[in-house]
Amino acid sequence: MPQATKYDAIVIGAGQAGPSLASRLTQTGKTVAFVERHLFGGTCVNTGCTPTKAMVASAYAAHVARRAAEYGVNLSGPITVDIKAVNARRDAIVAKSRTGVEGWLRNNQKITVLTGTASFESPTTVRVGDDLLEAPQIFLNVGGRATIPDFPGVHDVPFLDNTSLLALDILPKHLVIVGGSYIGIEFGQIYRRFGSEVTIIEKGPRLVYREDEDVSAAVLEILQGEGINVRLNAECITLAPHEHGVEVGVTCAEGEEPSTVGSHVLLAVGRTPNTQDLGLDKAGVLTDKHGYVLVDDQLRTNVEGIYALGDCNGKGAFTHTAYNDYEIVAANLLDNDPRRVSDRIPCYAMFMDPPLARIGLTEAEVRATGKPALIATRPMTRVNRALEKGESLGFMKVLVDADTKKILGASLFGVGCDEAIHCLLDTMYAGAPYTTVLRAVHIHPTVSELIPTLLGDLKPLE
Ligand SMILES: Cc1cc2nc3c(=O)[nH]c(=O)nc-3n(C[C@H](O)[C@H](O)[C@H](O)COP(=O)(O)OP(=O)(O)OC[C@H]3O[C@@H](n4cnc5c(N)ncnc54)[C@H](O)[C@@H]3O)c2cc1C
Numbered sequence: 001m002p003q004a005t006k007y008d009a010i011v012i013g014a015g016q017a018g019p020s021l022a023s024r025l026t027q028t029g030k031t032v033a034f035v036e037r038h039l040f041g042g043t044c045v046n047t048g049c050t051p052t053k054a055m056v057a058s059a060y061a062a063h064v065a066r067r068a069a070e071y072g073v074n075l076s077g078p079i080t081v082d083i084k085a086v087n088a089r090r091d092a093i094v095a096k097s098r099t100g101v102e103g104w105l106r107n108n109q110k111i112t113v114l115t116g117t118a119s120f121e122s123p124t125t126v127r128v129g130d131d132l133l134e135a136p137q138i139f140l141n142v143g144g145r146a147t148i149p150d151f152p153g154v155h156d157v158p159f160l161d162n163t164s165l166l167a168l169d170i171l172p173k174h175l176v177i178v179g180g181s182y183i184g185i186e187f188g189q190i191y192r193r194f195g196s197e198v199t200i201i202e203k204g205p206r207l208v209y210r211e212d213e214d215v216s217a218a219v220l221e222i223l224q225g226e227g228i229n230v231r232l233n234a235e236c237i238t239l240a241p242h243e244h245g246v247e248v249g250v251t252c253a254e255g256e257e258p259s260t261v262g263s264h265v266l267l268a269v270g271r272t273p274n275t276q277d278l279g280l281d282k283a284g285v286l287t288d289k290h291g292y293v294l295v296d297d298q299l300r301t302n303v304e305g306i307y308a309l310g311d312c313n314g315k316g317a318f319t320h321t322a323y324n325d326y327e328i329v330a331a332n333l334l335d336n337d338p339r340r341v342s343d344r345i346p347c348y349a350m351f352m353d354p355p356l357a358r359i360g361l362t363e364a365e366v367r368a369t370g371k372p373a374l375i376a377t378r379p380m381t382r383v384n385r386a387l388e389k390g391e392s393l394g395f396m397k398v399l400v401d402a403d404t405k406k407i408l409g410a411s412l413f414g415v416g417c418d419e420a421i422h423c424l425l426d427t428m429y430a431g432a433p434y435t436t437v438l439r440a441v442h443i444h445p446t447v448s449e450l451i452p453t454l455l456g457d458l459k460p461l462e
Helices: 018-027 042-046 049-066 083-106 162-166 182-194 213-225 319-334 363-369 384-389 422-430 450-456
Strands: 009-012 032-036 111-115 118-122 125-128 131-134 137-140 144-146 174-178 197-201 229-231 238-242 245-249 259-262 264-267 271-273 306-308 347-350 356-360 373-379 395-401 407-413
Touching: 009 018, 018 032, 018 083, 018 111, 018 319, 032 125, 042 049, 042 083, 049 083, 049 182, 083 111, 144 162, 162 182, 162 264, 174 182, 174 245, 174 259, 182 197, 182 213, 182 347, 197 259, 213 229, 213 395, 213 407, 245 264, 356 422, 363 373, 363 395, 363 407, 373 450, 395 450, 407 422
Parallel strands: 009 032, 009 137, 032 111, 137 306, 174 197, 174 264, 197 229
Antiparallel strands: 118 125, 125 131, 144 271, 238 245, 245 259, 347 356, 356 407, 373 395, 395 407
16 A cells, blocks of 8 residues: 555545635645546536537527528528537637636646546545545545436437537537436527527426426427427437437327437436545445435535535536535635525526526425415516517516515526526525615616516515
8 A cells, every 4th residue: 555645635626616625725825636537627617518608609699690680680691500610619718718727726836736536545545546645624526427317228329418419520410309408408509500400308298397387388489489399298218229310219108209310319317426436435425315425504524524515415506506615615614604505595597598597496486385475577578678689588587575575586588687687686695675676776778677677566476
């Protein structure tokens, strides 16, 4: 057994929490061993948020170009997309971000960067290849990967996930996407706008099933309006090789179209934490049945000195939640500030066009509480800025506690809503009643300007 090299801390995974935490630790004089096995910046930078949002921008440009005549702009000839140029633009943005993170870590004299897969040998020692590292504090930021479902035939076909789809430098003739939730929908709209035929197959009765039914219905209408085929209630999904690509079986019921054939198939059915090869058993760290590391409200695992941050703890599935995990751990360990995960208000967006922005509770969740509440909705056709932009699809909905007047949640689905929603979110963080926003004067003409007006329409939730 080689002698272990001693550090004050070991950070495993260069995702959205690890690098910032390592940097913070060194500012207090600690030495840190930092282990990353693949790409610095993790999922968000390399195969998640950054590349997809760069592609959303290209897809939007194509979409607006096709609608140019509606704005009085003349473009001659058909609008086509050069996927290699799209990918090159995207990859340049990604590379800048990735090298920025890597350089930041490598240039820190107190951080020793190791490349390789880390796994525990004991609660205080970690192996990376031939190197043995030892520290009293170990921070896991190992993230997750696309779930490979056990559909019959899945291993007989060349399926894609979010990583391999991004590596594709041709436009799929027909992209079949299994999974009608956030990732599947973003990719579906992107590739449809690039010119592919797209079919989204969802086993449930509606898209984005975590959202309210009116949101699911509006998403469906917009996607179908762009010519995306959507197959819901696909309760019997199978995959098989086909001469033109992959045949995806969707139903076992008689009398229905049994399958669709795609040139390419993307599986977008969820995420799995990267905890299976960490040797957690050797450290005694517990996980739930899905492999998520069990943590308390301050992100401590059951083993003293070991913490889990980001997607691998199952408490969030976003870049902002992973980064907030870093803030919580740093505040508790270094600032004597007892920040907690439960202080966090749920918020996220689905970056289809228009974006769906969500905070707090859905209408269904508010109803389930049984408490008196107020609700207001407003179609984007009644938002002047949206009309001026020619982008008036979607609607805004907000829910308020009838007794305390505090905002309970909102679904803002429309142009600019990914930004506009923050005035409601920050009011929730301030613990202020909705009347604070109701009386605020917002800039004209913006989407945010209509949020006080929306709140002025609150009615009892029946
Ligand atoms: C297609 C897609 C689009 C997305 N879009 C958005 C979005 O718009 N907004 C948003 O907020 N979120 C988005 N997400 C989610 C977001 O990417 C993740 O929530 C975020 O990256 C989680 O960060 P993390 O720090 O937990 O881990 P990750 O970013 O996954 O990083 C984990 C790192 O750990 C490394 N690692 C794993 N195991 C080991 C080991 N044993 N040894 C050494 N290194 C290891 C990995 O190589 C990786 O670099 C998207 C995700 C996908 C897939």
